[in-house]
Amino acid sequence: MTGRRARPAATRYDRIYAIVRRIPRGRVATYGQVAMLAGLPGRARMIGYALAALSDGSGVPWQRVVNAQGRVSPRAGGSGHEVLQAVMLRREGVRFRKTGVIPLAVFRWHPRLRGR
DNA sequence: ATGCTGACTATGT
DNA sequence: TACATAGCCAGCA
Numbered sequence: 001m002t003g004r005r006a007r008p009a010a011t012r013y014d015r016i017y018a019i020v021r022r023i024p025r026g027r028v029a030t031y032g033q034v035a036m037l038a039g040l041p042g043r044a045r046m047i048g049y050a051l052a053a054l055s056d057g058s059g060v061p062w063q064r065v066v067n068a069q070g071r072v073s074p075r076a077g078g079s080g081h082e083v084l085q086a087v088m089l090r091r092e093g094v095r096f097r098k099t100g101v102i103p104l105a106v107f108r109w110h111p112r113l114r115g116r
Numbered sequence: 117a118t119g120c121t122g123a124c125t126a127t128g129t
Numbered sequence: 130t131a132c133a134t135a136g137c138c139a140g141c142a
Contacts, residue, residue, distance in 0.1 A: 031124050043137055048123035073123045
């Protein structure tokens with residue numbers, strides 16, 4: 001095969017999704033953190049775009065990614081996904097301070113070398 | 117090709 | 130604490 005072309009756009013995000021899938025239940029990671037782990041340092045925004053492009057049933061735990069302030073990032077359009085995200089996280093055991101901030105010192109995911 | 121937009125972040129005022 | 134700016138980059142009209 002010629003090798004290039006005919007590649008779904010989502011493929012470019014596979015590296016990002018692979019990292020997000022490794023975030024365990026009850027833990028969260030920041031966009032910048034995921035970017036760095038995916039080998040895309042400085043491209044935190046791209047993580048948000050990649051997650052926004054996910055479709056239902058993707059199996060990717062997108063709710064476990066929050067911003068650097070430990071807060072659920074507000075979406076445009078008021079789709080309500082930010083509320084769902086908070087609910088899902090609470091169900092997993094992630095606690096929010098009354099200011100709506102998740103204490104990253106407690107819930108942040110600390111990945112270990114993938115070794116499996 | 118060009119211009120906008122968008123689930124980010126660090127830094128400066 | 131709040132707002133403004135500057136990088137970064139893919140998708141789409």
